Amino acid sequence: MSESTMGKQVFLNEKLIPIEKAMVSVTDRGFMFGDGVYEVMPFYAHRGFRLEAHVERLLRSLAAVRIPSPYSQEQWLSHIIAFSQQHEESEQSIYVQVTRGPAAIRNHAFPAVMHPTVYMMSEPLTPPDNKGQHGVAAITATDFRWLRCDIKSISLLANVLLRQYALDCGVSEALLIRDGYLTEGAASNIFIVKNGMLYTPPINHLVLAGVTYEIVLELARTHHIPIGVRAICQEELFTADEVWLTSSTKEIVAITELDQKPIGQGKPGPVFTRMYELYQTFKQTVLYQGE
Numbered sequence: 160m161s162e163s164t165m166g167k168q169v170f171l172n173e174k175l176i177p178i179e180k181a182m183v184s185v186t187d188r189g190f191m192f193g194d195g196v197y198e199v200m201p202f203y204a205h206r207g208f209r210l211e212a213h214v215e216r217l218l219r220s221l222a223a224v225r226i227p228s229p230y231s232q233e234q235w236l237s238h239i240i241a242f243s244q245q246h247e248e249s250e251q252s253i254y255v256q257v258t259r260g261p262a263a264i265r266n267h268a269f270p271a272v273m274h275p276t277v278y279m280m281s282e283p284l285t286p287p288d289n290k291g292q293h294g295v296a297a298i299t300a301t302d303f304r305w306l307r308c309d310i311k312s313i314s315l316l317a318n319v320l321l322r323q324y325a326l327d328c329g330v331s332e333a334l335l336i337r338d339g340y341l342t343e344g345a346a347s348n349i350f351i352v353k354n355g356m357l358y359t360p361p362i363n364h365l366v367l368a369g370v371t372y373e374i375v376l377e378l379a380r381t382h383h384i385p386i387g388v389r390a391i392c393q394e395e396l397f398t399a400d401e402v403w404l405t406s407s408t409k410e411i412v413a414i415t416e417l418d419q420k421p422i423g424q425g426k427p428g429p430v431f432t433r434m435y436e437l438y439q440t441f442k443q444t445v446l447y448q449g450e
């Protein structure tokens with residue numbers, strides 16, 4: 160454990176304890192099977208951004224894997240907000256994980272009685288500074304994940320391997336292709352721009368319903384940027400004028416190089432710049448005035 164994380168308070172089953180003292184049983188099904196779900200929630204200026212949407216998605220993930228939620232939506236919100244207030248950093252990424260809890264016998268089947276394990280930690284949040292107008296490089300990769308990518312599951316081995324593949328190639332993200340069509344990034348949703356029109360794949364069992372994805376669609380509708388939510392084939396990625404990725408911790412990032420070839424002019428495009436500014440303005444408005 161690094162010196163910087165020593166003494167950091169984490170939340171484990173309703174107790175606030177230093178991270179080095181936080182212990183989970185080896186019988187926990189999160190450890191045994193990756194049997195659990197998670198959320199990552201951004202806090203800016205000590206305020207949660209779209210917190211309700213993250214808690215709703217957490218409840219959907221729990222219901223999908225049939226882990227009984229230990230808390231109601233209101234209780235989740237108050238635990239998460241209270242936990243964020245334990246940390247002095249104004250910009251935080253709060254990680255919440257719920258597993259199916261300990262089980263006496265190693266058996267794939269659910270234990271008769273479930274005592275979910277709830278864990279929360281806070282990490283510093285530093286969204287990328289897009290004013291530099293650089294953009295990032297990405298690669299395409301085969302989407303070999305399972306068929307329930309709508310669930311934010313802690314079983315992330317495929318995402319781990321895909322992300323490491325991207326890093327080994329010296330790029331920031333892997334854009335995933337399933338049967339010739341774009342699904343999403345290894346840890347992000349993807350948008351493209353062609354002739355001034357914004358396109359993104361629809362949300363279904365192959366794509367996580369990103370909270371940032373939804374905000375970008377809302378902003379596009381409000382500000383009359385034409386959008387098409389439809390399947391995007393692999394070839395369209397390479398001929399796009401712009402490609403972006405979105406996620407709660409990265410916000411919106413322009414992808415300016417794909418598989419070592421430039422996207423459009425090889426720099427963030429005008430629709431990206433507009434959406435980036437709309438997003439920042441929207442964030443400030445929501446944080447300081449409410450929606």
Ligand SMILES: Cc1ncc(COP(=O)(O)O)c(C=O)c1O
Pocket residue numbers: 199343344345346347348367368369370371372405406407408
């Ligand atoms: C696979 C995947 N898709 C999409 C996203 C973006 O979701 P959000 O905008 O809610 O952070 C993430 C976030 O980590 C992700 O892991």
